[in-house]
Amino acid sequence: MNAHIETTLFNIGGTAPSGQPVDADSLKAALRTLGGGVSIITAGEGENRTGATVTSATALSVEPARMLVSLNRTSSTWPIVERHGHFGINIVGADHEELANQFAGRGGLRGPDRYRGAEWTTAVSGAPLLLGAVAAIDCTVEEAIERHSHVIVIGKVQGIRTGTGHSLLYQDGRYHAVPR
Secondary structure, X not given: OOOOOOOOOOOOOOEOOOOOEOOHHHHHHHHHOOOEEOEEEEXXXXXXXXXXXXXXXXXXXXOOEEEEEEEEOOOOHHHHHHHHOEEEEEEOEHHHHHHHHHHOOOOOXXXXXXXXXXXXXXXXXXXXXXXXXXXXXXXXXXXXXXXXXXXXXXXXXXXXXXXXXXXXXXXXXEEEEOOO
16 A cells, blocks of 8 residues: 655744744634534523534544533633533524524624524523524533633533534535535
8 A cells, every 4th residue: 555645844933834924814714714513602591691603613522422612712602601611512504594693793692682583492501502403412511721812611511402404514704504
């Protein structure tokens, strides 16, 4: 078996191969090419709830069941997750594009107003979960690692509910439905 091995030099000093410094805009442009599944992270209770639309939710481990999500430290969502010690990962489908926009902050909705226009239930942990989500995962915070602008939140899975449909994807600044 012949394998082609390509040597890539990684410059730890923070400059691109062209000698130009690596900047946030360049990194964002590179990451926009990577499609990601869309999830709505929910946290809090009653009038003290909020959430965010992310593409950063992923499994850390299936045994034991642990999820990972990266939240901006300056967002309204992280303090609520930290205070309540729970969060829901609501994997959304193509019919939830408007809701994903609401939780992304488009239209100016904040806090509990982001929950408008959808049906919700309360999980065992206390986290709000979207009825009709492709899947919903209830988590309690196991660990939070603050690094730079974000917090990596590791969640212990308390429950899982699966629905129907295909997850919504986000790439190049647009949503994409997975064809059936």
